[in-house]
Amino acid sequence: MAIAPDPIRGNIFKVEIDDVEVEGWRYANIPAISTAPEDDGWGESVLQPLEMERGVLPGDTYIHDWQETISDGDEDAGLRTVVVTLIDQDGSDLLRWTFEDAWITYYRPPQLDGASDDIATERITVAFDSMEREDL
Secondary structure, eight states: OOOOOOOOOSSOEEEEETTEEEOOEEEEEOOOEEEEEETTEEEEEEEOOEEEEEEOOTTOOHHHHHHHHHHTTOHHHHOEEEEEEEEOTTSOEEEEEEEEEEEEEEEEOOOOOTTOOOOOEEEEEEEOSEEEEEEO
């Protein structure tokens, strides 16, 4: 009898935006896909947006600057390629999701609370034109 492998853990991953590794991510919620039935078969599949949150790092304004580019209306500079790579415990890349022509639709800067010990985080919601999953 063959022994089934352990499921992949989801706690080690990296995020690259236009080939720049952006650090400090707490989570990256890979988009869900929903398909509603219709009278004559399956309806159109709809992808939810990519949601991510990261700890704010001193001097690192990468995400804020990206949001500012979008707010300024620079469509060409605002579209990016986002790559989320799941990594195993040994440091090997396992799965990769690539989001083409991605842009921030929601940016939440750090919420400050003097009574909390939580780290300061920034949260983004990212829309995109296409998503591709690749097994590595």
